Amino acid sequence: MAGRLSIAVVLLAVLLGYVYNFYVQRTVYVSGLFRNPEKTELAPGDYKVIENAINCEDLHHHEPSGLIFAACEDAPLSRLAWFPPLGHFSNPSTEQMKGKLQVINPKTFKTQILALEGFSGPFVTHGIDVIDDPDKPKGEAVYIFAVNHKPNPDHYRENGDVNAPKSHSVVELFHHVIGSETARHVRTIWHPLFVTPNDLVAESPTSFFVTNDHYYTEGLMRMVEDLFPMATWTNALHVQLQEPESVDGGDSAGVHASIALENLHNLNGLSHGRAKDDIFANGCASGLLHVGKIRGNANKVIKVTEVVEFGSPIDNPSYFRDPYANSSFDASGVVSCGPTRGIDFFSNKGKEFVLDPIMVWKASPKAGKREKGGAAIKDGGNWDVNVIFQDDGHRIRSASASVLVAIDPKEEGGRRRAWLFVSSYHASNVIAVKIDL
Template identity: 45%
Template structure:
C-alpha cells in the first residue's frame, strides 16, 4: 500500500512538472538550431551607427524619435553586467543616452550635465515634465559596483553590485541631458526595467532573487523558481543629493519566474510585464489604493522574451488591424551560460507579434506570428523590439518598420516587415 501511495505521488508530481518543464525547454531553445537569417520578405537590414548594447529603447510619439540607453564601448559589459552574472568589477564604464531619428536612421548622443558616471545601462522609461512643455524626465537603471565590497574584497556577505536608478531631465531637441538625482532602496536589489506611471510613481522589476553563487545558478535553470517581484516606488522628492531620501517602496507583485521587462500597453491603464525565462507576457493593471498590480491575463511564447511594446496601427480597418504586442528574445537562451562573457559569441534572436485574430471565428482569438529571426549575424541578442508604421503602398500588403536592439548587440537594427 505504501509503495502504491508513493508511486501515485510520483506520478502526480511528474504530471505537474511535465508541462512547465517542456515549455521551459522550448523557450530556452534546447531543441532549436541557429540557422541562416530568416525574415518574411528578406528586406534590407539597416544598422544604426553608434548604438552599442542599447538594452532598452522607447518611441516618444510627440517627436517621433526613439530614446535608448546604450554603452559607449563593447568590451566592459562582458566583465561587468550583474544581470548576466558578469561581476569582474569594479564598474568603470559610462554609457549614454541616444536619440534616434526614425526617418534618417541616425543616432545622436546626448551630453551629460551634472553627471560623471559610472553608468552601466539597462532599462529606462520616459515621462513628460509636468511643469515644462517640450521637456521630459528619463528614469534609467544604473548597475554600479559596491564600493564596500571592492574596497574590502575579503568581507563576507557583502554583494558586489549596488544597482540603483538615475533620474535625468532632457529638453527635447537639445544636445544635453541633466542628472537630477539617484534613487536607492533596500527592495531594489536586481533591477531590470522601469515603468514610469508618472514623475512621482514608478514600477521596477527585480529579475533575480539571488545576486550570485550556486543559488543564482539554480534560479536560472529551475523553471519552478518563481522568486522574482515587481516593486512600486513613490519618488516624493524629485530633487535630492541623497539616493534614499524621499523614496518609499513596497512589493507590488511577486511570484514570477525571472521577471524582466515592463512596457506600456494599449491604454494608459494597461501595464505589460515579461517573464524572460518563462517566455510569458502578462497584462496587468495597477491598483493605486494599495500599490499592487493585478494580472489580467498572460500569453506564452516559444522563446525567451524581454521588454514588451505595443503597436498602434494607424491604418487599421475593420478587417485588418495589425495593432498588437511586440516582444523580442533569444533563439537559444540555453547557450547564454556559455556565451555571456564572450565578446566574440553570437546569440540568435526571435521577434514575435501578437494581435487579435481576424477572420474565421473558429480560430483562436489571438494570432501569434514570428516577425523576424536571425542567427546572430545581423544582431547579437534581442531585448527590445518595436514597430513603427509605414504608409501602405498597397492596402493588401501592409508593412511596418521593425527596430530591434539587444543587451550585447553592436547596433540597433531596422528592417521593414510585413504585418
C-alpha cells in the same frame, strides 16, 4: 488499503504528468534545445544598421515625438568586464563605466548621443522608460528613468565588507527637451528593496514600477533561478517619490517602495499598454508575458489578468499601437524578443565573439477578442503569437529589445508594414528591418 494505494498511485501519476507537460516539456521547448537558427530573408533596402549604438540593452519608442530612446554603452566589450545582470563582476573600475542615453531617428536611422548635464557617472545602463513631462505640451520634453548598476563602494573600498553586495544598483532620473542635445540629471533614486533592478514603467515623474529579476545576485543559485520555472522568487516594486528633484538626505531620501507583484519566475522587462492602467511584465527565462492592470492608490499593485506563452525566452516587451488601425485591421500588439537557443546563454554570455541567434515575437489579441478601444480580454488563449523576424547571429548578436514603428500605407502602395528596430546588450549596433504587419 489496496484501494487507497491505487488512488494514491493514480493521483501521483496525474501530478507527474502535469509537471512533465507544464514544466519539463515547455522548459525544453522555450530553451530551444532542439531548435535550429533561422534567418529572415530581406529585400534590398529593407535592412538598416544604426551605427554608433553599442550594447543598447533597451529601446523605447516615444510616440509623441516619433523618436526612439536607447540605453547604450561606450565600448563593444564593456558588458563582459562589468554587468551585474549577467553576473559579470571582473572589473569594477568606474573609469570604464560610460553608459549613454541615445536618441534614434527612425526616419533617418541616425543616432544622437545625449550629453548628460550634472552627471559624471559611473553609468552602467540597463532598462529605461521615457514619459512626457506633464508640465509641458505633449512631445516637447520628457523624463527618462534609467537603471544604473554601479559598483558598491562598501564592497570595493579598501578594507571593504566582502559580504556587502558587489553592485549598488540605482535608478537615475533625467529630463530632456526634445530636439536638444542634452539630458539634465534630476536625481539618483535608491531603496533597500532594489536588489537586481532590471526594467521600469513610469506613471509620472514621481511614480514608477521596477522589476527585480533575480533573488540571488551571482553563483549557482542564480543559475537555478534561470533554469527552473518553479523558482518563483522575483518581484516588481512600486516606487513613489516625495518629489522628482533631489531632497536632503541622499539617494534614498523621499523614496518609498513597496512590492507590487511577486512570486513569479524571472520577472524582467516591463511595458506600458494601450490603456493608462495596462502593464506588461515578462517572465524572461520561462517565455511568459504577464498581462496586468495597475490597481491601488498610494501602494499600487499589479494584478495579473492573463498569461501569454511565447516560444523562447523573452526580454523587454514593447507595446505597438497601430496608428493606421481601422475597423477591418488593427496590428496593435506586444513585441518581444530573445535568443533562439536560450540553452546556450550560459556558455555564450562571457565570450567576446560568438553567434547568438535571435527570434522576435509579436502577440496580438485575436480578431473578435477586443473590447471597445482594442483592449484584450479574458485568458491568454485570446492572443495570436507569431515570429516576425529571425536572425542567425550574423546581423545582430542576441536581442534584448525591439520596437515597431509603423510606415504610412501610402508609402508602401497600401501594404501594412513597419520598421522593426532590434538591439542587444551584446551587439555593436542597433538594426532596423522592414516587415509586414
